[in-house]
Amino acid sequence: MALFSAPPASAKDKPLKVAAVYTVPVEQQWVSRIHIALKAAEARGDITYKFSENVANTDYERVMREYAEQGSDLIFGEAFAVEKAARKVAADYPKIAFVLGSSFGPEKPNLSVFDNYIQEPAYLTGMVAGKLTKSNKIGMVGGYPIPEVNRLMNAFMAGAKEVNPDVKFSISFIGSWYDPPKAKEAAFAMIDRGADVMYAERFGVSDAAKERGVKAIGNVIDTSKDYPGTVVASALWHMEPTVDYAIKQVLADKYQAENVGPMSEMKSGGASLAPLDPAVVPKDVADLVMAKEKAIKDGSFKVAVDDKEPKPTM
Template sequence: MFHHKGTSAALSRRKVLKAGGALTATGLIGLPARLLAADPVSVAGIYTVPVEQQWVSRIHKAATAQQDAGAVTYTYSENTANTDYARVMREYAEGGAKLIVGEIFGVEDEAREVVGDYPEVAFLMGSSFMPDPAYPNLAVFDNYIQDASYLSGIIAGAMSQSGNIGMVGGFPIPEVNRLMNAFMAGVRETRADAKFQISFIGSWFDPPKAKETAFAMIDAGADVMYAERFGVSDAAQERGVLAVGNVIDTQADYPGTVVASALWHFEPTFDAALARVIDGSFAADNYGVYSQMKEGGCSLAPLGTFEGKVPEAAMALVAEREAAIKDGSFTVAIDDNEPTAG
């Protein structure tokens, strides 16, 4: 049984915010009633970008859903610089957090030093590395949503008139590369002669730079844009071309532009970790598997305004492949290599 001890004075000085109740769960696995009856688990989130950013928003949404359900108390820090990350981890651990969730891609070594100093705290961290028995209280995850990315590519290929696809990413690291490669594989299912323009902006959150990069690709003939970063869909909308979203569904913001999106659902990942914290079985493990389609960790967004506008043959292929992915008869390759243009 874990009891919330409250945040430390240091956290109060940092003006850590309680998550609001405005978000609701989608695809929430849920916890057994006996677990929900336990005292709320103190959960802390540490994010290097705003919680509105695509990737982090999925974690924030899942944690908020369990706070709304009464299973956790949730505090978080956003815009935490890598140079501050280890210090904030220590502050939350000292303040009584029982589960700390975040992303340590830029601070792998420093984060593991902290993890080793707080063996009673469970850490669920986005990481480029696999779990290590030397850090039994550190479980890792990543957004392995290549299944949904592949399906969105099938639609993109079918909707492109020119066969020229623009792709704007943050950094060419495995977490981005695998989604881009899966998307490109899907495009080639319906547009075998497709050509790709690829660029990385060197930031996780720089919408103006992403927008300018997308404009250049559209000027060079792209008529479908892969929007791995915020800003790309803005360019597509202004120039009257289509966009395919990543991680979140932004069609409501770009109703005539975003034709499809690969959605990440963090609830299966978060709920599995929370259940193990509560029952005392949390250990070093790879939670990346909970992002896969068969686990409910990703999906293709509804077509919305594009319902009936995507060629029937493409949608039939999407349905066929989605069923095969879920029953295990078709596997989307996990290719972490940097994608190549051309």
């Protein structure tokens, strides 16, 4: 990871004052990972934690600036549409540590960036989907065709194609990070065209799959308990390595602007495949997937990072 010079500061004592600003509810997949990791750090006594959710993009800078004025030691920003605002605030408060979801680089002295590099378990879930589809038609519903979504979809598609070269894909982006009804309607349309496995990058897709009796693949969080028999595999994102690292660096007076995105990879504990339920995933399929997971972990197989917008093939 690239390191840059840190601002002068004195070492901090526990608990750190930590804040986060979210444009969506904390239940939403992406921000729920940050929120849960920060709540765990709070429960350990490492931090105090304040957050704001459902903040409008136009109000983001004001809310983040208020947390900075309140004396926060560490502030987590969300991503993408609010990036310009977050970077502006970080530049105005060089002695506060900022961590931002971003496709772009860190900004010295105090802005680190993270990302959800969970393409490896996404590939494994694609293998499950490719084996379970009977129609050879898979539907995929995403939020926006940005790199963080594209790389997961492309990895999923590659995994499915490895085990089933005949599989075809429908792809739709709903233009929202949190609109379950819209995602559900997009999924219904694909199921009506023959898709019998759905890639649920957004909330709402698994609901459609459950109602129509088809299978779904989860993304970022494990919803199999909410959709038993429907969600058959999930690629999970764990923000704990990233969050805990940032806290540790601030406490030790070693915080530096850097790209902490690699902490979201499997080798760092930032990504995993949810346990496969033998009631819905046959043993031969699970064995195939586990063998590939082993190859990923020992470095003998590399999952490509493909950030280009995925294209439908049906």
